[in-house]
Each structure stands twice: as C-alpha cells, then as structure tokens.
Amino acid sequence: MPLVNGHVLLDIIKERKVIAGAFNTTNLETTVGILEAVEKSGIPTFIQVAPTNITLAGYDYLVDMVARYAENMDTPVALHLDHGKKFEDVKKAIRAGFTSVMIDGAAFDFEENIAFTKKAVDFAKAYGIPVEAELGAILGKEDDHVSESDAKTDPLQVKEFVERTGCDMLAVSVGNVHGLEDEPNIDFELLEEICELSPVPLVIHGGSGIPDEHIQRMVEHNVAKVNIASDLRQSYIRSVGISYNQNNNEANLIRVLEEAEKAVCETVYQKILNMNSVVARV
Template identity: 35%
Template sequence: MPLTGPREMFQKAYKGGYAVGAFNVNNMEIIQGIIAAAEEERAPLILQVSAGARKYASQVYLMKLVEAALVDADLPICVHLDHGADFDICKACIDGGFTSVMIDGSHLPFDENIALTKRVVDYAHDKGVWVEAELGRLAGIEEHVVSEENVYTDPDQAMEFVERSGCDSLAIAIGTSHGAYKFKGEPRLDFERLEKITKMMPDYPLVLHGSSSVPQEFVEMANQFGGQIPGAKGVPEDLLRKAATYGVCKINIDTDIRLAMTAVIRKTLMENPSEFDPRKYLGPARTAVKNMVQHKIKNVLGCSNAI
C-alpha cells in the first residue's frame, strides 16, 4: 500500500471524535513495533521523523525501512517531518518522499512565523504535501527549540495565522510540554482555550505535541535496573482522550516509546548479564514498543478499527 497524506485521516478523526497517533521513529525495531500495533488495531498511522532522527539514521535509511514495511502493511501510513527547523529541511523531506511536513517557526515573531510557514506551504502544496505549523511554545527541549515555559496559543492569532499562512493543520500550546518531566504540580490542560479555538475554526485539524504520558511502571522498571529518571511525569491519558473530542486530530508520542524500549532493554541485560546478541534485547524492546503503541491506539487515541 503506498504512503498517504493525512487529509482523509484527519477528516475521519474529526468526525469520529478520535485522534491519529503520530509516533517518532529512529530505527528498524521502532518502526516494526509501531506498524505491528497499528495493523493489529486496524488504525491509521503517522510515522514521524525528527531532525535528530534524520541525523542519526539518515533520511534515506529511514525511508527505505518504511518502504520495506509498506510491502506487507495494509493500512494508511503517512510519513511526517517533525519540527522542521527551516525551509531547506522541509524541502529536502518533501523532495525525499515525505507526505507531510511540519515547519516550526514557533520561536519567531508572529509575522515571521507566518512568512516562513507560507513559504513552505507554497512549495509543499505544489507537490501535494500537507503542512503542519505551530503557534505558541511548549516548555522543554525539542530539537532546535528550547523554551523555559509554555506560551499558550492565542485563539484570535490562531485564526489569523491559518488564514494568512495557508497551513493545513496547527500545533497549539494548551499545557502539554516536551520531554519526560512535564508537570511539577497537578497536571492540567487548558480545555477552555482549546474549545474556543475549535469553535473559531470548525473542522480544522489541531495537533498536540509533547503528549506522552510517561507510564510510571516503565519509569520504575528503568530505575530498578540502573536508570536514573526520578520524578518523571507526563500528561494523564484521560486528558489526551478528552482533547481528541475537541478537534485535536493528531497527537504526538515519542517519550513513552523511548521509555518502554529502554526500560525493557535495561531489564533484559541486567537479568542476562552474559548476553551480547543484540537480537536478544532488541527483540523484547520491539515487543515493548508494539504493546505501548497498541495501548495508546486503543485507550488514548480511540482510533482502533478506524480504517
């Protein structure tokens, strides 16, 4: 089955009150685990490639892995650039076969963000490629963008931004954040702000970044077997499920996959200290990725049996 863009995925998600999972990929085992979960759940899928992943594995290798997966996969799959830093990166991904790109000008002044986004939109739309942009800033570190605090998305600016830039979907800031340490106090998302944006832009697909839940069982497992990640806390899954009923059609998940994979690798190696065959610890890690993604599809995104 060939790669697809997210347009039809998001139209169905908006009407159905669910979200499509956008999962970051870095290597073969992660891609295999994610696709196996989506196939079992009959769910649409977005595979995200960050600038860091392009540098680590190279765009060509990752696209060839996806190409191999498409030979047997019988579900709609979109390949998306996550947090594109500039026009050149977006262009390289569009020319390289991506069906969706994100241009992240969220750190720029409003008018500059619009200008950069529109430049990418003009190039991408000529090639039939979807463009996601971001307005507002999430706390934490994500690729080239570092923010000490959340700068929540202004609903009036969101409407103007979309109209002037022509972007197809918009990542908004309502309280999620990047990384494994999202909240110090009570977790909260600004649903009043989200509802206002949704009402001002009906049927328009919104995106949530920084939406891993950081399951404590894997934090504890990692720490039990030599890890040092105390105090990690993510977005409660019930809040994410609720967001999907307010026009959020795409939810990004990365940290939870890394956490599950690393915790299982630590456990496997500690329990089998003489083992040095990578297949013996990457195999269980791949299964952990599959189980994590399957859980997200069923219980958080709500997109099982959506194809």
Template identity: 40%
Template sequence: MALVNVDTLLQAAEEGGYAVGAFNCNNMEIVQAIIGAAEAEKSPVIIQASQGAIKYAGLNYIVSLVRTAAESASVPVALHLDHGTSFEQVIQCIGHGFTSVMIDWSKHELEENIKVTNQILQVARPLNISVEAELGKIGGTEDDVVVTDREASFTDPEEAAYFVQQTGIRSLAVAIGTAHGQYKGEPKLDFDRLTAIKEKVQIPIVLHGSSGVPDEALKEAIRRGVRKINIDTNLREAFTDGVREVLAEKPNEIDPRKILGPARDKMQERVVEKIRVFGSNGKA
C-alpha cells in the first residue's frame, strides 16, 4: 500500500472517536516493530522521524525504510516529520517523500507562528501533504528541541481559535500538561482546557509527550478530541529493555541479530499495547 497523508487518517479517527498512534523511528528494527504491531492489530499507523532520527539514519534511509514497509503492509501508513524547526528542513522532507510534516514554530510569537505555518501550507497543500502546527510550549527535551519548565506554557483556547482561523490548519498540537522525555512523576493533564480548545477549533488535536501518561488519561483525552498521540520514549524503553535482557542472559553474545531481534519484539509488544489504548485496532 502506498503511503497516505495524516489528514486522511485523522479525519477517519475524528468520525470514529479514536486516536491514531504516531511512533518515532530511528532504524530498521523500529520500523519493523511499528509495522508489525499495526498489521497484527489491523490499525492505521503514523511513523514519524524527528530531527535526531534524520541526523542518525539519514533522510534517504528513513524514507526508504518506511516506504518499503508501507508498500508491503495491508494497513494505511503515513510518514510524518516530527518537530520541524526550520522552513528548509520541512521543504527537504516534502521533497524526499514525507506525506506529512510538522512545522513547530511554537517558541516564536503568535503572528510569526501563523506566518511561517502559512508559508509551509502554501507548499504542502497543492501536493496533498498534511501539515501539523503547534501552539503553546510543551516542556521537556526531544532531540534538538528543548523547552525548560520556565518556558513551557499551556495553549490558550482563544489563541488556538485565532490560529486555526488564520491558517486553516487541519491538526494542531497543544500543550495541556504533557512533556517530552521521561516523567519524574505522574503528569496531570488539563482536561477542561482540552475541551475548551476542541470546542473552539473543531479540528483533530495532537498530543505530544504522551509516553508515561496513564492509559485512562489518554482515553479521556481521546474522548475530548485528541486524534493523534505521539509515542517515542516508551518505545526506547522497550527496545533497551530487550537489549539488556539478552546481554544479561548471554553477556558474550556478539550477533547483532540475536540482540536486536528480541528488542524489536519487545518494542512491537509495546506498540500493540498503545494501539489498543488509542482504540485504532480494527480500524484499518
């Protein structure tokens, strides 16, 4: 199956009342784990690459891996740029075959965010490529994107309405209490704020920094309009757990396949768990 865009997946999720998982990839085993889980659960899936992933694996490798996986898959797969922080990088990803991109200009003033988002939309829309924007600042660290606790701020519902009206964006990442990376305690999401935002914008909402958020909280967020949920840290944890288990049992093992294979399986199990929480299983 050819790669699809994210707007198509999120519109179906909006109509069906579920969320689609967006899982970060860095190498072949991770792509295989994500696709394997989506196939097993008959779920649409978004595979996304961050700036760190692109630096590590290379843009051509990322695109080739995901495109190969999608072409042999029986479920819809989208390839998304996570946290694009420069116009040039976003355009480069579009040129290489990404079917969806995120322009993250949330650290800038509102009008500047609107301006740059519209510049990306002018390029992407004629090519049927989805664009995600962000409003509010989500705390934590994800590769090259760092937002301190002091800088982090929640999304204002009125600003969200104005932003959507000025851009016509079709999916919006919001800050309601999640953070990138591992949590030190249990995150508390501002569900009332989420409801207010959804009532104002009437488009699919994206939740970043969702690893470590309790399942019930994610389900409540979905009930209130979240349609795309980003997961990265949980996948890293599962993968490294698998590596550690192999090396603890067989410290002299030198075959990468025997080390990375079980790690891939651990990660696939975690993706399956998330897909079921999101309610996208059986929706392909």
C-alpha cells in the first residue's frame, strides 16, 4: 500500500492497542531490512530518519526508496522525520513526501519551544501531516550530538504545551536515554502522571536500551511510538565486521550487504514482537 499518513497510522495503532516501533534508517540495506521485518510482523510501524543521517541519500531519494517498497506491503507504514532541529528540516521533509515529522525544540526554554514548535505545526497542518514535539531534555548520545542534560518532562507543563502548539504527539523524558552508553531508568509514576494530563499520544526515545517488558507496559500509558536506532545499527555494523573477520580479502560487496540487511531485519522483527509481546509467526 502507499505510505500511510501519520494521523492514520496513529488511529490504527490506537485501535489495535499496540506500540509502534519507529526504526531509524540510513541507507538502502537498512531500509529494506526494516520494511521486510515490518511486513513479516504485520504490526503498523514508523520508519524514520534524522537530518544528521539524511546526507547519505537526501530527502527525495529516501522517500522514493521507502515508498517503492511500501507499495507492495500489506502492513501500514509511515515515513517520519526524527529530530528535526531546524524549521527548514521540517519543510524539506514534508515537501519531499514524508508523512509524519518531528520538530525538536527541547534545547529551548518553555516559551521558545512553544513558538518554535507552533511554527512547524502551522506549516505541517496545510499538508495534513502530524507533528511530534519534545518537552524535556533526554540524556545521551544521538548520532554525533551528545546531551548531558537530563531534565525530565514537567507534567504541569504538558497540557499547556500541547494546547498552545497544537502538536499531535509528544516525546517525553521520563528516564529514557539516547544510545547505549547510559542506563535508562523509566519513572513509571511520572509517565502515568503525564499520560493523565496529555491530550495527545506519547513518544519514548531511546528504546534500544529499555527492557522489552517495560516497553510492553507503556501501551497502558498512552505511549504510541518508541524510537529504536542503536540496536539495528549495531546489527548492521557487527554483520559487516563478521564478514571482514571471516575473510579480510572479501571483495563480494553484495554478499556482505545482503548479510547486513538480513541482520537488520532479524533485529527489527524480534524487537517489534518483543515490544508487543507477540509470538513469532511461523
């Protein structure tokens, strides 16, 4: 089927009472590995890319890759911009054909974040595209950006932030961290408090380091989307490294990349099932 609008995907997620993984891609092999796993799982999912990783292919080429594969899928998938830190990132992604976007103003103070986010929401609204925003700073390493801030989301700011910005999803900081170098410690009491106050579905970043059983609990707290990047990137890099170690004179690039694609697919497929406590399909 064609790429699904993020609003539609959120409705499907809510109806099926599942948590959608949001898996970060970088190149063709990672993209195909993710989408193959999504189709095999049958669980609606986001595939996403951050501006820091778009340089390898560009917005238009990435849309083309994902859309071409999705056309032959039965499982709904949306293409999401992850961590757009500039308004220009959002504009480029939407105009290229992304069906969901994130504007990340977490580095700003409350009022600045509201103004920054609302500008993106107003632009995206004309295209019918949902916007994810972030309130609270998330500790850890995201690509080359290292954040030493660990400011948990203030639940008393949530309702006002959502209402004044008009955002459709809210990424929150509740002890989750980017990357695998820091240990997540999910504060479920805080997550529950935010859930009760938020008019929109919640998003958890840094899903690679969070135990699956904790992610499974999050569906009870209006979490619709959990971002996963480090796990599949490590699978890809590890697969290439194994191929090299097995034969450091290897010149068959196709074989090496096919193995990397397979490794990504297996990681994503297992993660989707584990997050939703689903038994693997035979």
